[in-house]
Amino acid sequence: MRPQPRDEVQMIWIKMSQKKKFLILLLICTVSLLLHNGGHLSWTIDHFRCATLRSPIAPGLKPKHTNIVFLKTHKTASSTLQNILFRFAERNNLTMALPKPNCGHQFCYPQVFSSHFVHPHTLPPNMITSHMRFNKTALQRLMPNDTIYITILREPASMFESLFTYYSRHSGSFRRVPNGSLETFLADPLQYYRPEEADSMYARNTLTFDLGGNKDRPASDVAYAQAFVADVEKTFSLVMISEYFDESLVLLRHLLSWNLDDIVYVKLNMRVESSKKSLSPSLPAKIRSWNSLDAYLYDYFNASLWVKLSALGLDCVAKEVDLIRQAQERLTKSCFGGQMPVPRSASEIRNKDLRPWQPSEKVGIIGYDLPVNISHEAKELCLKSIMPEITYTQKLLHSQLLRHHQILLSRTSQKSNIPQQPMRTTLSRHSQVHRSQPPPSNAQSPGSTTKSKFTPNQGEGISKSGPKQSNTNAL
Numbered sequence: 001m002r003p004q005p006r007d008e009v010q011m012i013w014i015k016m017s018q019k020k021k022f023l024i025l026l027l028i029c030t031v032s033l034l035l036h037n038g039g040h041l042s043w044t045i046d047h048f049r050c051a052t053l054r055s056p057i058a059p060g061l062k063p064k065h066t067n068i069v070f071l072k073t074h075k076t077a078s079s080t081l082q083n084i085l086f087r088f089a090e091r092n093n094l095t096m097a098l099p100k101p102n103c104g105h106q107f108c109y110p111q112v113f114s115s116h117f118v119h120p121h122t123l124p125p126n127m128i129t130s131h132m133r134f135n136k137t138a139l140q141r142l143m144p145n146d147t148i149y150i151t152i153l154r155e156p157a158s159m160f161e162s163l164f165t166y167y168s169r170h171s172g173s174f175r176r177v178p179n180g181s182l183e184t185f186l187a188d189p190l191q192y193y194r195p196e197e198a199d200s201m202y203a204r205n206t207l208t209f210d211l212g213g214n215k216d217r218p219a220s221d222v223a224y225a226q227a228f229v230a231d232v233e234k235t236f237s238l239v240m241i242s243e244y245f246d247e248s249l250v251l252l253r254h255l256l257s258w259n260l261d262d263i264v265y266v267k268l269n270m271r272v273e274s275s276k277k278s279l280s281p282s283l284p285a286k287i288r289s290w291n292s293l294d295a296y297l298y299d300y301f302n303a304s305l306w307v308k309l310s311a312l313g314l315d316c317v318a319k320e321v322d323l324i325r326q327a328q329e330r331l332t333k334s335c336f337g338g339q340m341p342v343p344r345s346a347s348e349i350r351n352k353d354l355r356p357w358q359p360s361e362k363v364g365i366i367g368y369d370l371p372v373n374i375s376h377e378a379k380e381l382c383l384k385s386i387m388p389e390i391t392y393t394q395k396l397l398h399s400q401l402l403r404h405h406q407i408l409l410s411r412t413s414q415k416s417n418i419p420q421q422p423m424r425t426t427l428s429r430h431s432q433v434h435r436s437q438p439p440p441s442n443a444q445s446p447g448s449t450t451k452s453k454f455t456p457n458q459g460e461g462i463s464k465s466g467p468k469q470s471n472t473n474a475l
């Protein structure tokens with residue numbers, strides 16, 4: 001009888017020497033290892049692993065995080081992120097803590113932040129994003145205890161060149177430089193720089209200053225730089241990097257469990273090419289040595305950004321960055337009639353709300369105008385996406401004051417008309433607001449002495465932190 005094929009294999013195996021058996025086993029192991037780490041199989045595994053990354057909806061099933069401190073730094077693409085946060089807050093009826101009118105559109109910068117700078121009708125807040133000099137203690141008291149802290153840094157050489165141009169007229173340190181030459185300034189900075197002068201923070205270690213640190217600590221004090229970085233790392237769950245803005249957004253989206261739609265943006269506040277200078281080769285080193293604390297911060301957090309990106313998987317990150325850019329292009333095209341927008345100088349922009357702030361006639365800050373024939377549906381999103389910071393801040397403040405006023409009115413009318421009903425049940429803003437009727441004074445409701453006195457910054461009803469709030473203290 002002929003042996004079955006299987007038996008033949010068995011016979012061969014039995015006849016083989018130990019050494020040959022060992023070599024064959026080794027071969028099998030190697031091939032299977034290669035399959036798992038190299039070729040096709042690994043692609044399938046990656047694809048599976050990236051499935052949550054690639055999905056345009058929130059990664060995981062966690063609720064979206066809504067309580068955020070974004071420390072907005074200068075000249076770092078921070079306005080773009082602020083715009084994203086403004087739109088998210090508006091869309092979700094969240095409360096954005098905004099500056100009091102006498103602080104301008106910033107929290108009385110460059111003073112150290114204090115809760116006194118916050119408009120009382122924008123409390124209690126979910127988010128805070130306007131320029132400030134960081135004060136951790138004050139913010140921790142102001143914000144909900146599950147607040148996530150984020151900030152953004154930019155490479156010191158290009159950042160300093162940008163600051164030098166942008167604040168050439170504002171900062172005394174820069175005004176003093178003959179011919180406005182960056183080279184001249186860097187040849188001997190101490191000749192022009194006055195640490196105690198107003199606006200000196202734009203001329204040295206601006207990032208460190210914004211983060212609440214001491215911008216004038218000498219470069220030799222390495223211990224200070226290390227301790228400062230450690231403190232920043234302890235407080236901030238994510239330090240974004242301007243040069244890798246979209247990659248940083250990927251990390252942000254995961255940290256907050258937001259959707260892809262929540263982070264779509266149009267680039268804002270860029271200078272016209274003609275006012276950008278390319279740095280001569282010796283300047284970056286000089287800038288880094290003059291801004292040594294910022295350079296230390298940047299290098300540290302750029303490295304830690306890449307550690308975080310690697311942990312997500314660089315290939316997966318690249319795929320998600322691609323999705324972000326596609327969504328960004330779709331938004332931009334829907335706003336500007338199928339073409340990429342033409343950047344305009346402020347004077348060319350018809351819609352006054354869309355004119356960006358001009359620091360000086362020397363610097364051309366680019367803005368955008370919307371086409372006149374834009375569709376009605378696209379208009380609101382487009383308008384908000386390209387609205388400059390100061391205009392948007394004013395609009396947000398206006399709508400929050402209105403909301404605050406309506407809540408106040410509905411409470412007082414509830415109090416006098418239906419005194420038995422417990423207060424602060426729902427936000428029935430529309431049905432029970434009687435605008436024409438003046439709010440009754442406290443004296444008119446003598447029976448309701450308990451819980452009746454309303455204080456302006458009480459405002460629990462304003463915050464929608466209830467349903468959307470998550471208790472994820474991610475990272």
Ligand SMILES: *[C@@H]1O[C@H](CO)[C@@H](O)[C@H](O)[C@H]1NC(C)=O
Nearest residue numbers: 090091092093427429430464
């Ligand atoms: C926000 O408030 C408006 C007006 O009160 C309401 O119509 C809308 O449904 C709310 N949106 C969300 C997401 O809560």
Ligand SMILES: *[C@@H]1O[C@H](CO)[C@@H](O)[C@H](O)[C@H]1NC(C)=O
Nearest residue numbers: 112113114115135136137138
């Ligand atoms: C930061 O805020 C806290 C609390 O409001 C305040 O006591 C402290 O003086 C502030 N820090 C600085 C440096 O102003």
Ligand SMILES: *[C@@H]1O[C@H](CO)[C@@H](O)[C@H](O)[C@H]1NC(C)=O
Nearest residue numbers: 143144145146147471472473
């Ligand atoms: C956060 O605040 C809530 C109530 O305000 C409290 O119940 C909770 O224990 C606090 N959580 C932490 C981590 O402090």
Ligand SMILES: *[C@@H]1O[C@H](CO)[C@@H](O)[C@H](O)[C@H]1NC(C)=O
Nearest residue numbers: 177178179180181183184185
């Ligand atoms: C400033 O510019 C003028 C004319 O362009 C030139 O003559 C002068 O040498 C410059 N000064 C310095 C300090 O570079």
Ligand SMILES: *[C@@H]1O[C@H](CO)[C@@H](O)[C@H](O)[C@H]1NC(C)=O
Nearest residue numbers: 155243298299302303306307
């Ligand atoms: C940021 O860090 C990455 C990874 O270490 C490095 O490749 C890159 O050159 C750094 N970028 C800058 C602008 O220093």
Ligand SMILES: *[C@@H]1O[C@H](CO)[C@@H](O)[C@H](O)[C@H]1NC(C)=O
Nearest residue numbers: 336337338371372373374375
């Ligand atoms: C709007 O006008 C531009 C230029 O006039 C035109 O190219 C575009 O197709 C128009 N878009 C719509 C939606 O009508």
